[in-house]
Each structure stands twice: as structure tokens, then as C-alpha cells.
Amino acid sequence: MTQENDVDAVIRQRIRSLRLARGWSLENLAARCQLSASTLSRIESGHRRMALDQLLLIARAFDTTLDALVEQAGQDDVVIRPLPSHAPGLTTWVLSSADGIHGKTVAKMRITPGRPGERGVHAGRDWFTVLSGIVRLELGEQTILVHPGEVAEFSTMTPHAICAHLGPVEILTIFNHDGGQAHLHGA
Known part of the structure; x- marks a missing residue:
């Protein structure tokens, strides 16, 4: 799997996790971001390529930024060792x-x-x-x-x-x- 595919998989999982954490169905999210439920289902499952304009709409629906939606999760950010x-x-x-x-x-x-x-x-x-x-x-x-x-x-x-x-x-x-x-x- 390439690094691009890894990033795509993280973003897709993040979208699904955010939706489920809010208790939203695909239809609920679709109503909030003006995309069809089938398009969202294909984005989450990896059967549709994600487009920047779609990600912007999805981020707004979750009341977050595009940066937060697509940021790479690094293991070095997990533990903070305060001085x-x-x-x-x-x-x-x-x-x-x-x-x-x-x-x-x-x-x-x-x-x-x-x-x-x-x-x-x-x-x-x-x-x-x-x-x-x-x-x-x-x-x-x-x-x-x-x-x-x-x-x-x-x-x-x-x-x-x-x-x-x-x-x-x-x-x-x-x-x-x-x-x-x-x-x-x-x-």
C-alpha cells in the first residue's frame, strides 16, 4: 500500500468515525453536507475517489476544518512529556x-x-x-x-x-x- 493510500484510508476512517460518534446515519450527514448518501457511502468504503470540494463540505458538516479532517496522525504526537x-x-x-x-x-x-x-x-x-x-x-x-x-x-x-x-x-x-x-x- 502506498503512502497516498494510507492517508486516504485514514481520512475515510476518520469521516466514518466522526459520523458514527455523532450518531448520524449516512442520510443525516448527506443532509448536512449536500452530498448524496450513496456518494458518502462510497467515499467511506473506498469505492469513490475523494475530491477536495467534497472534503470541504464534509469538514463543514462536522464543524471542523479541512486541515483537521485530513491531518496525518503521527505516533510521535501521542505522548507529551512536559518539562x-x-x-x-x-x-x-x-x-x-x-x-x-x-x-x-x-x-x-x-x-x-x-x-x-x-x-x-x-x-x-x-x-x-x-x-x-x-x-x-x-x-x-x-x-x-x-x-x-x-x-x-x-x-x-x-x-x-x-x-x-x-x-x-x-x-x-x-x-x-x-x-x-x-x-x-x-x-
Whole structure:
């Protein structure tokens, strides 16, 4: 089998898997992408050559991009081995690949009480869940305690600081581009 055939097989399987994961029949997908159910069946089974214009329609139906639909899956992308970065009172492990998931950055953070509680403001939203310890979220004029298993999501246009309360805390956080720049790169 040639590399081109391997890529075709991955794309065909991806289309079928996405359709089934959404619980769609061929007819459901056909209605969403303006292709016939028989054309989609032949694309999925490998009995029809895939055309770029068809792949664009299929990607839109799944609310994804053509790039995401046809990207090659590499085994080297499966395991991420994060390295810690250190700042006073903060250790961060970036858990997503360099390009992030849909423009998002996933990170684990360990915050100690010695971290400066400087309030920042930036575009976007922050989201985190507490893995251990208690977070003291300073959000505008409020102080909110967030316990293990709880989640906080808020507009980052409000001055905010994520601090440890009474001891070290570990959180899992997701940042959009602006949040990643502000929290991970100090921009």
C-alpha cells in the first residue's frame, strides 16, 4: 500500500468515525453536507475517489476544518512529556502540543503560598479545576475559595489572581491564546 493510500484510508476512517460518534446515519450527514448518501457511502468504503470540494463540505458538516479532517496522525504526537517551568511560587507543566487544541493551551500548575498575588487583566476567559489544595481566586473585589473537584470559569477582563490558600495547590487549566500569553509567557 502506498503512502497516498494510507492517508486516504485514514481520512475515510476518520469521516466514518466522526459520523458514527455523532450518531448520524449516512442520510443525516448527506443532509448536512449536500452530498448524496450513496456518494458518502462510497467515499467511506473506498469505492469513490475523494475530491477536495467534497472534503470541504464534509469538514463543514462536522464543524471542523479541512486541515483537521485530513491531518496525518503521527505516533510521535501521542505522548507529551512536559518539562516544568519555574517562577516564584509557581511551577507549570504545559500539557498540550505547541499548536494547542483548537487554539487552547492545557497546563498543570502547582502554586505555593509564596507566589505573588498580582492581579492581571487580559482578553478572553480562564478555566481551571482544582486537583488538590484550595485555590483563593481573587476576582475583582471578590475572594472566592475553590476546592478540589470544583471548577472556576471567568472573564479575564476582570482583574484576577489565582493563589494558594493555606498551602500548596495544584490545578489543571485551559487558556485561550490571550490567557496563555498572559499566564505562561508573562506578556
